[in-house]
Amino acid sequence: MSTHTTIVIGGGAAGLMAAGRAAQKGSQVILLEKMAQTGRKIGISGKGRCNLTNSADLPDFISHFDKNGKFLRQAFQHFFTEELISFFEEQSLPLITERGGRIFPESGRALDVVRVFSNWLKVEKVQVKKSSSVSAILHENNQVTGVMCKNRQLHCDNVILATGGMSYPRTGSTGDGYRLAKELGHTIVPLRPALVPLECKHKEIRKLSGLDLRNVEARIMIDGKRKKKAFGELSFTETGISGPIILTCSTIIVDALRADMKVIISLDLKPALDDKKLDNRLIRDLSQRRGESIASILRGLLPQQLIPICLESCTIPSDIDTTLFPAKLRKRLVQWLKNFRIEISGHRSFDEAIITAGGVNLKEVDPKTMESKIVKGLFIVGELLDLQADTGGYNLQAAFSTGWLAGSSVG
Ligand SMILES: Cc1cc2nc3c(=O)[nH]c(=O)nc-3n(C[C@H](O)[C@H](O)[C@H](O)COP(=O)(O)OP(=O)(O)OC[C@H]3O[C@@H](n4cnc5c(N)ncnc54)[C@H](O)[C@@H]3O)c2cc1C
Structure with missing residues (x-):
């Protein structure tokens, strides 16, 4: 495998965005998704309509997160609501704003969002490998070197860890990322079901x-x-x-x-x-x-x-x-x-919780890049981080924005 390769672990909102963006920035990208399909949670979000984001202005938007919301300022500076709306419009997915500033695809179909990402990743030449569960992240001298997937070593320069939380585990988010991050020395703020x-x-x-x-x-x-x-x-x-x-x-x-x-x-x-x-x-x-x-x-x-x-x-x-x-x-x-x-x-329980509270300690992640402060070349994004927000599109925007920032930062 050549240099400047990025492996994205997890094909949810954060991982799909990170993979496409890293490829746009010139990295050779492999996305490993443990389920047979990517975007399972996106597909059921917003009661099947996917409340992608919210039209609230930045201070109001951040106030819908817990006290950790300010960590997202830099990610939102790079990629916020306007950029997300333009992104979907460029991909020919018109959006509408409803009561409470909630933004949805005009078609009312969350699966259209998943389709947009599949098409985009094809255009950006991301290799998407489904039914590919990652069991470990490899590293040497505090630098990422690859991952273990189906008992095989895959080498790379950067890993973007986007395995989500542990709510609605049937969508594939079974909490693997917490273990993977912990094995590399990260601390995990205690996990609790939220929006439950x-x-x-x-x-x-x-x-x-x-x-x-x-x-x-x-x-x-x-x-x-x-x-x-x-x-x-x-x-x-x-x-x-x-x-x-x-x-x-x-x-x-x-x-x-x-x-x-x-x-x-x-x-x-x-x-x-x-x-x-x-x-x-x-x-x-x-x-x-x-x-x-x-x-x-x-x-x-x-x-x-x-x-x-x-x-x-x-x-x-x-x-x-x-x-x-x-x-x-x-x-x-x-x-x-x-x-x-x-x-x-x-x-x-987590089976019925919309999100997971707690997660990778934000003190151990650089908010300017999403890179781990513990292991170089490791980027941590999405719900895996110790961030949680109200319903209203805030959680998905956080996943998209942190994914975009990590994708922009690799290489
Ligand atoms: C029922 C429901 C409705 C929701 N509705 C909304 C909404 O309308 N608006 C909103 O803002 N938020 C909503 N949310 C929350 C939002 O969907 C999540 O916060 C968001 O999807 C998190 O994105 P993520 O990419 O971090 O994780 P996920 O979307 O959970 O993606 C993680 C991916 O990683 C994969 N994975 C896990 N472990 C491994 C491994 N070891 N190897 C390879 N792949 C792995 C999983 O299979 C999964 O595909 C909803 C959540 C639920 C459960």
Whole structure:
């Protein structure tokens, strides 16, 4: 094999971008992907529509990452949203921007993104070897020399490690990269599932499976202290709760649960109405719908499935005479509607987590190039790094940008 050869390990968002870019910059590139196809995770991202990035400006964009987000500044300086949009447009994949600045392929098909990369890598003459799992990275005197793949040594000058995290392992991201990086002396910040559904033990909550709530506010209480709030959609599942606002808050909740702290999610089911307005609304409904059962009156305020839980929590008998509804019970109803408390008992596993929190310690990677500070010629990109962001296209942009920067830096 000639000199200036780059091996990219992993054909996900970061690896595909890194491979094409390294080839553009004149490197001879081999991409080794352990699955039978590249881009498996891209193909299922954004519910099959692939939320590629977000139109937020740079400071806003970085604020959607945890405290480590600033590490990405240099990668974003080289290749940010505008460059990503131009890249796809040049590859004849028009994009559209939707609610919350989320950017998708106009076709609505994530697989079109995978197709764009396959075509691009062909044009750039990247050798893509599928069903090729890398078991070790070879090095001498702190310089990368090659990789072990299917019991064979492949020599190269640079390795771009892009094996992703360990969430949704069926897509191929089984966490191999953490071991490979650790064997070379890197430290791994503890791995936790993130953007992950939560579990509740209460049978009543589990019975709500399938119910979606819109326009609610969730306040996260950890050991009695309010830590975060989020507004939007929430879904009840067979084991607990999920949906955008829950996923957004899940990272701090996972950490709290792991530290044996008590987590309560307090839901404001009527955030647009303060206590006074909500009480007036109840007074109006009770007087306009005289003679109807309390369950029937509450149907104007709550989904059917929540009514028995509400009445039980407020200890209101279902056959109460609503023409003589006491003010103290109205107050209880208002309090419950503004503060429906769900105790969280756990979280789902990596199998259901959108991303992996933790990863290769950023102090050991040069943000200007993505090169390891421990082993020369090794570049580390994508979800493998200790970076995590909200849903909204931020995670894929981070993978594309770090991949692009590493591809630009090799050789
Ligand atoms: C269901 C779901 C939906 C998502 N939706 C969105 C979204 O809409 N927008 C967004 O921004 N983010 C989304 N994400 C997150 C986003 O997809 C990831 O952050 C991103 O794909 C990470 O890219 P990556 O290249 O680092 O890793 P991956 O995409 O995980 O790619 C890693 C690749 O490395 C390969 N590999 C692993 N080990 C080896 C080995 N030993 N040898 C060779 N190859 C190996 C794997 O097979 C895989 O192909 C979603 C994630 C999930 C699970």
